[in-house]
Amino acid sequence: MNKIADAFKNGKAFIPFVTCGDPSLEVTERLVPAMAEAGADLIELGIPFSDPTAEGPVIQEANIRALSAGATTDKIFDTAVKIRRKSSVPMVFMTYANVVYSYGTERFVKNAVSCGMDGLILPDVPFEEKEEFAAVCRRCGLGFISLIAPTSEDRIARIAASADGFVYCVSSLGVTGVRSRITTDTGKMVSLVKEQQDIPCAVGFGISTPEQAAQIAVTADGVIVGSAIVKLCARYGKECIPYVTDFVRAMKQAVTAGPDHS
């Protein structure tokens, strides 16, 4: 049974992202259950790609570190199995179309499901191309997550109507990475989605502080944070776990308490 819906049953959800294999798969294997313990409601596991065109420098570098350290799709599947033995936290893979396509879409999706993964995010697969992947995911019971962007406008209704699991609302133009201000009206994006379907909406791209997260969570069902966590992994390497879990705890608290308490 797909667990994505569970992630949004515990108040506002906090959703951290990590690049698998950065700095090593052994660290990823310990880090993910620790983040769940610290309050993460759903965890995005990034499968590194050589040329991640939607990522800013922080996650680009994490991809290079992970690939240089020997992470491969098969080894990441093994790591996911080991994580599943320790934690039942909902988990989705985030990677690029070629990683899945080149592995064989059907084979990838079946393996992901048997490892206990709950969903798949492909930032370079828009609505027009999604059936190629989503049809396989539906058949195998993996959530195929749709994204909407500040430029989506008239496209939001179509995307939202057929979305599965949750909708990933991209809060800013450009690539992933920490931003000092989020200027997009994410509340409006969320309400346009909800007009189509009562589906959880999580907002990501650029969010790094508890204050930003608390503000976004006023209207969103969840907050996604990647680069700020990956920065901690880069800075502390194999010692990163306590730093990341402290951060996760603070962020979960902020999204739960709301902007007046953070």
Next chain:
Amino acid sequence: MAMENSPGSKGRFGIHGGQYIPETLMNAVNELEEAYNKYKEDPAFQAELTELLNEYAGRPSRLYYAGRMTEALGGAKIYLKREDLNHTGAHKINNCLGQVLLAKRMGKTRVIAETGAGQHGVATATVAALFGMECEIYMGVKDIERQALNVYKMRLLGAKVHPVSSGTGTLKDAVSETMREWTSRIDDTHYVLGSCMGPHPFPTIVRDFQSVISKEIKEQLLDKEGRLPDAVIACVGGGSNAIGAFYHFIQDKDVRLIGCEAAGRGIDTFETAATISTGREGIFHGMKSYFCQDEYGQIAPVYSISAGLDYPGIGPEHAYLHDIGRAEYVAVTDDKAVDAFEYLSRTEGIIPAVESAHAVACAMKLAPKMDRDRIIVINISGRGDKDCAAIARFRGEDLHE
């Protein structure tokens, strides 16, 4: 077995093509497609473009009978399509004039572009200067080193050149970085993609703007010889000069279409950029096509002496022409390309771009095996001035610009 493409997908050449890009860019490519469909049928737009191609870029480019080369090789008659004689010294200007004119009609005031050898960057900066538009070019650090003169030219023309140090610091990384930049600023900015690649509608738009090459070859050769060529040969990185040289011959089944990929140090080495010879089906830079990649789909670092062919993919229409067997793709090594670079310089007094030299090398091999009444057209996609220092160094001379 590959899964079927999504029913809603657009811009397919067989299974190849499509629009594999972040949602953030979808309305931008949709807006571009709509504008292109409108203006390609607009007589005023077409008249303005033709005027620019003729009066500014110097079209039509010559179809030159290479008599000494023909005689020396002792086989098929060889004609050179002189795209090197265009303003800015390569075929790239054909596409840039079209796209920047289109961008202007769309109300854009800023253009961005990737460049490999620097030819597309120079052409984009040139047309941006002509139209008074802001221009920013993304170029790999390795290519900036290889093509210093073109970097200076772009700056001279008023463009800002951004060095791209991510990945291998070459063309693929420049494309990735330009795509990233486009997602951060779309309203006033058009991405002038330089090859027949990327998400729909770029492969179609670039092919249409470059197809003037084959349109002219056909007319010029009918005029000179009263018939079609037996083979058209062009170099292929992303493949824009080749698709331009092939396009109006695709329906003429007796015309062999031969694309020359960069084999680098050889297709049995890792230092190669020959996508059809060594790659497999994948999805990257907005399109489904063939890519050099490892077993997990990580894009391979590629290599060629030619910065313009140093790309791990190929445009989707070429991938399709390969699938249906309509065009042939051969791999040409650095060594053979440099030999051809020197050969054409000495035999005809024409210094070709090292990219185009890959096509010359293929013709040198093919022509002697063909009868004297056969005709080969080689697309000389650019001039070789930019390559002289690098080729001198390749030959062991200590020459720096």
